Amino acid sequence: MKLKLITLALAGVALTGSAGKFTEYVNPFIGTGAVNGGLSGNNYPGATVPFGMIQLSPDTHNAPDWFNASGYNYNDSTIYGFSHTRLSGTGACDLIDILFFPSLTDRTSSPFSHAKENARPGYYSVKLDGEDILAELTSGRRAAMHRYTYPQGADAKLLVDMDHSAQKGSWDRKIINSQIRIVNDHTIEGYRVITGWAKMRRIYFVAEFNHPILNADLYDGNSSHKGTTTINGRQLKGWLDFGKLNSPLIAKVGISGVSYENARENLASEAKGFDFDAMASAADAAWDKELGKIEVEGGTPDEREIFYTALYHTMIQPNLFSDVNGEYVGADYAVKQLPKGEEQYTTFSLWDTYRAAHPLYTILNDEVTADFVNSMLRHYDDYGYLPIWHLWGQDNYCMIGNHAIPVVVDAVLKGVEGIDPQRALAAVVGSSENPHPGSPFDIYEELGYMPEDKQSQSVSITMEDSFDDWCVAQLAEKLGDKETAEKFYKRAGYYANLYNPETSFFQGRNSDGSWLEPFDPVKHGANGGYPYTEGNAWHYFWYVPQNVGALVEYCGGKKGMEKKLDTFFTLEQTSGHKNDNISGEIGQYAHGNEPSHHVAYLYNDCDAPAKAQDMIHRIKNEMYTTDHSGYAGNDDCGEMSSWYVFSAMGFYPVNPASGEYYIGTPTFDRCIIHLPDGKDFTIVANKEKKADAHRVKDVRLDNRKINDWKLSHSDLMKGGKLEFNLK
16 A cells, blocks of 8 residues: 555655554555456545545546446546545445536546546545646545645636436436525535435535635526526536636535535534645544554555455444534434434445444444434434435335344443433334335234235345344343333244245245245345345345354254355355346355355354354455455445454354354454453464464463354453464
């Protein structure tokens, strides 16, 4: 990474400040573009801060969509501008708000090369070759800065585009209304109401410039409105002319989902002047503090780069949604006021992130975890059930299950402070009573499974709801509500009603009890029209994290389960349509999507931990690289990254609400987790003298041998030492 920075500096791209101790290892270009098609991460290289509201980054598509969902693709060669919001690692595109593009004429895009591009946490720069303009970006939590260095003697112009967005029509996306207003010769503001994946979003911005605006031309589509200072419409753009400048143009921008006034207040709180370098340094310091919560030693340079970039990606989202005055827009579209000291968050990709990202937050960021959970509980208060996929304060209903439930339950059971347990129980029970809006919940209760002839994705829904219900039961039992606990423990066993002993798989059934035929365990489903969601029967066989012992029994014992796992990781047979999310394959295993993520660790449950260690080691080495196609699938708001962070430390939450981790094999010689209360949990790997030593001879916690290959969360949070002897 250091060599790359030096090369970029020599290529003429200015570098601002110096990287911190941990940020120097982060390469934001990892996972930004696939080689030869496929999936690579769908990440972006632009400027943001930990869990910030703003994600300021280049858009290499005029209308980003599914396979460039972050707005940026490393394989592209054109930049259309820099917009202030986006998603990281998702399989669908949204946000992409408020685009700026510096220009000398009237062109609205420019070619660029990676040789003149640089990124590190909180900072991005690129030379726009078509304009000979150096563009630099940095960010705070609710405000950002652009710095544009134009050629000496050239007229400096800036396009402000309120029509630029993700692909119109996708998710019924369209702009409802928008506005651009010239406030004075140094200030503009604007808003738009847009519907898409998140419905009826409002976003406001206020931008101030360090040079006066000499002229402003406003447009609605092809209709020019010269001379006006305010324009309203649905296809708005504005050209600002600053004349010939002797110093760079700096734009500082504040945003809000509530109002112009709040955007202005957010801007004033984070950017009192135009000191771009100070904001970039503050962003670097904020990232260095967060990344420094885990300190690793040893490993290769590539492994350290992959690790810290993965940790960085886990903290890009969820995103701050409340303004500096505590206001935010609720799920009912009303403006709400937070209790003092709390913050509202959004961007909860819960079908993905409940598995490992949220358990990671409970270790590193307990205060932020409380804000995440309370944000979900406020959504429940407004909406009637916990969020499924929370975006810009709304629920887009993407994916199955209601996996805010395990996140809420896990946080309460781990004793995260600032969460009302009874309020949490009411929310998870209420959400479980109607987990799928529009689905035949009454039939589910009557039959004890979801029938495919009444609701597609029936096997996956039943399996995932069974786990969510187990989580509800755990919380109810903890709080002494025996009646509720018994009810949901019963429902947590519904998965068993879909096990077909004739095929040895969980199989779709109709409402009359008949098995769905023909049955093909390797055929993939997508997001409807088939019993399995983004996977097949092989993937979902292993999804009983609340009762792995039942899987052992279904396999005829531990040896039978070991044999079935062996087949899972070696069977390369395919049939029918292969889902686009299936990537990173090892046999039937697909690391590029989440349902498989825990499976390698299940070898521990059949007394074959060496096979778990071999497979985990292989996945870490094969599925993660330092290349721009560095991930085996979409990062999904940091979930792919979270798997690596946990697995590199040497353990993983197979059941993400159980309060325990399965032991794997560590990557680094030493890993120190600096816990929120000031204690340290240290992981030591004593390796025999070979580079790929990963088999565990024994593992000890504070010199006590671990025989069951499990580590409890409570033991981890006490601090101490986990010591591996590797061969």
